[in-house]
């Protein structure tokens with residue numbers, strides 16, 4: 001079993017030091033950002049800065065989803081956000097779900113020059129992930145059993161061997177973990193699969209989305225999401241929009257929501 005790489009060691013240090021496995025999802029949706037911020041030059045950055053100020057002491061990492069930044073101002077906002085999170089010593093995991101033929105994946109993998117870890121789609125196989133995997137000091141979270149209702153449509157399909165596809169993905173990800181830089185994405189809405197996968201790949205840390213707005217199982221997320229104490233449980237809308245109706249005080253409510261989630265998850269940690 002390879003040891004954790006630099007990213008996972010940094011994450012482990014952060015988790016231990018701050019006593020939290022909360023991933024704060026920065027899905028800065030312009031349709032939900034408080035109105036008074038919309039006049040700013042970069043509203044998403046203005047929003048994220050306030051959210052980071054209010055939540056960083058409860059955050060093991062920040063997870064911006066690329067979908068909310070894929071325009072010119074969005075990328076500028078994201079760069080400012082990443083620099084600010086780093087200034088608070090919090091790692092950043094970009095939820096980008098990339099993966100393509102090697103030549104294209106090589107360009108996607110350049111995203112890792114700016115962030116500490118990324119989510120990747122394994123559907124096109126090992127060569128499509130190699131450019132990410134070869135960045136030995138970064139983290140690569142491979143989509144395995146996703147939290148959405150349609151996650152079962154393909155991921156649960158039984159292979160000729162009798163095993164479901166998500167289990168094969170987990171086994172492959174374990175093989176791809178030569179550098180100790182691989183984790184899995186497994187949704188909190190699939191607690192049975194979380195438990196099963198923890199048994200299959202005991203050494204891979206999980207990123208567990210789906211608590212909060214999606215109603216996933218927080219206890220299962222913690223009990224099975226961590227490998228040797230390392231793993232992340234993400235909430236995005238449940239934290240960043242907790243103060244949606246609080247006007248100028250919106251970030252305070254986010255800080256309280258992040259603290260509540262941290263405390264709740266910590267009840268299940270060893």
Ligand SMILES: O=c1ccn([C@@H]2O[C@H](COP(=O)(O)O)[C@@H](O)[C@H]2O)c(=O)[nH]1
Pocket residue numbers: 025027065095145146147148185186187209210211212213214234235236237238
């Ligand atoms: O299986 C998956 C993989 C990724 N996500 C992403 O996580 C957050 C969840 O947001 P919430 O507001 O906490 O529901 C979002 O960025 C998703 O794209 C996921 O939910 N499930």
